[in-house]
Amino acid sequence: MNDRVTIDIQDGVADVRMIRVDKMNALDDAMFSALIAAGERLKTEKGVRCVVLSGEGRAFCAGLDMGNFGKMASGARKGGDGLVDTPRTESGANRAQNAAMVWRDLPVPVIAAVHGVALGGGFQVCLGADMRYVTPDVKMAVLEIKWGLVPDMAGVALLRGLVRDDVARELTYTGRIFSGEEALAMGIATRVCDDPRAEALAVAREIASKNPAAIRGDKRLMNLMADGDQAAILLAESIEQGALIGSPGNVEAVMANMEKRAPVFED
Numbered sequence: 001m002n003d004r005v006t007i008d009i010q011d012g013v014a015d016v017r018m019i020r021v022d023k024m025n026a027l028d029d030a031m032f033s034a035l036i037a038a039g040e041r042l043k044t045e046k047g048v049r050c051v052v053l054s055g056e057g058r059a060f061c062a063g064l065d066m067g068n069f070g071k072m073a074s075g076a077r078k079g080g081d082g083l084v085d086t087p088r089t090e091s092g093a094n095r096a097q098n099a100a101m102v103w104r105d106l107p108v109p110v111i112a113a114v115h116g117v118a119l120g121g122g123f124q125v126c127l128g129a130d131m132r133y134v135t136p137d138v139k140m141a142v143l144e145i146k147w148g149l150v151p152d153m154a155g156v157a158l159l160r161g162l163v164r165d166d167v168a169r170e171l172t173y174t175g176r177i178f179s180g181e182e183a184l185a186m187g188i189a190t191r192v193c194d195d196p197r198a199e200a201l202a203v204a205r206e207i208a209s210k211n212p213a214a215i216r217g218d219k220r221l222m223n224l225m226a227d228g229d230q231a232a233i234l235l236a237e238s239i240e241q242g243a244l245i246g247s248p249g250n251v252e253a254v255m256a257n258m259e260k261r262a263p264v265f266e267d
Contacts, residue, residue, distance in 0.1 A: 004034035007041070012049035012208030012267075013201065014042055021057035027121045028065040032099050035125065039102030047267050049208035049215065051106060052200045053129055054113040061122025063143060083152065096121075097154040100128035104158070104223065107216050109207055113196035114189075119143045119177075124151060127158035127188075130222070133196035133203075134180035134189045145175040161226050162187050211249035211265055217241075 008015040016038055018025040025031070042048055055061055086094045093101040099121075103110045112129035120143035126132050134140075142159075144151045151172060159168045163186050171178070183189035193199045207215060217240040224236050244250050249265055256263035 004031045005038045007038055009045065009048060011205060012047060012212075013204040014045070014048045014051045015201065016042075016051055016053045018053075018055040018061060019057075023065065024057065024059040024062035024117065025055040025122070026062045026065040027099070027125075031065075032096060035099040036095070036102055039098075039106060042108075043102075043106055048108055049210075049212050049267070050108055050204040051103070051110040052113055052197065052204050053103060053110055053126070054197045054200070055116070057116075059116030059122075060112070060114040060118045060138070061125055062117050063120030063122045093154060096152065100124045100154040100158065103128035104130075104154075107219060108212075109204075109215065109219055111190075111200040111204055113200040114138055114140075114180075115196055120151075121153050124153035124155040124158065127155060127162070130219070131190040131200075131203075132183075132188065133191045133193055133200045134183055135194065135196055136180045136192050138180040138183070139177050140180070140183055140188070141175055141177045142171045143175050143177075145173065159188075209263070211244075211253050211263070212267055213247060213249045214244055214253075217244060 004018065004020055006017050006019055008017075018031065018035075020026065020028075020031060042051060083094060083096070088094055089098055089101065089105070091101055091105055103112075103125075109131070110129040112126040112132045114126050114132055114134040115138055116135075117139045118126050118134075119139065119141050123140050123142060142151050142155060156168075156172075159171075163171075167186055170176075178186075180189055180192045184192050191199065221233070221236055221240060224233055228236065252263050252265055
C-alpha cells in the first residue's frame with residue numbers, strides 16, 4: 001500500500017494521501033488495492049475520528065490508468081470480468097466500487113480535498129467522501145462516456161441526492177468537464193477554497209474535538225437519510241439519541257459547556 005497511499009494519524013485525524021505522483025494518482029490495480037486497504041484499516045483503527053482524503057502532486061486523481069484502456073482496445077479485456085460475478089461487500093460493492101464506497105462505509109466522516117483533476121474513476125472516489133472541498137479551477141467529470149463506458153465505481157449511487165436527476169444525466173451523457181465553482185453550484189462540492197487540504201484538515205480537527213460517539217451516530221443517520229424511508233429514519237434518530245443521553249460523551253460535552261472548557265472525550 002505504501003507506494004500508492006500513505007496514512008498519517010494525528011490528534012484523531014487520519015491524513016490519507018494518494019502518492020502516485022508521476023501518474024497524477026491514476027487508478028491502476030495497485031491503487032485500487034491501496035485505497036481499499038486504507039479504508040478497511042481505518043474502519044477499525046483506534047483513535048480515528050475523522051479522515052481527510054487527498055492526492056499529492058498535480059491532481060487528486062486522473063481516473064483509470066491508460067493501460068486499462070489499452071487492454072480494452074486490444075481485446076485483452078472483455079465483458080464483465082470481475083464486475084458482476086464477483087464477491088461484494090455488505091453494502092453491495094464489487095472491488096472497483098469499493099474504492100469509492102469504502103469511504104462512505106467508514107464509521108467516521110471523510111472529507112475529500114480535491115485539486116487539479118478528478119476525472120472518471122477519480123471523480124467517483126471523491127464522491128465516496130462525506131464532503132468535498134475543491135479548488136475553483138479543479139477539473140471534474142463523469143468521463144466514462146468518452147471511452148464508450150458507463151460510470152461503474154458507485155458514481156450513479158453516490159450522485160443520487162447530490163444533484164438533480166437531469167443534471168446527473170447531462171453530466172453522464174456528455175462527459176463534459178466542469179470547474180470547482182460549477183461543482184459547488186450543482187451541489188457536488190461542499191466548499192470552494194484555495195487550499196482544500198488545509199481547510200479540510202482544519203475542519204477535520206474540529207470534528208475530531210466533538211463527542212466521537214455522537215459523530216459516529218451522525219454518520220449512520222446521514223447514510224440512512226439517502227435510502228431509508230421516513231419511518232426508518234425517525235426510528236433511527238430515536239435509537240441513536242437513546243444510546244447517547246447520559247453516556248460518558250454526552251455528560252462530558254454538557255459539563256465542558258457548563259464549565260466553559262474544552263471537552264476531553266474517550267474513544
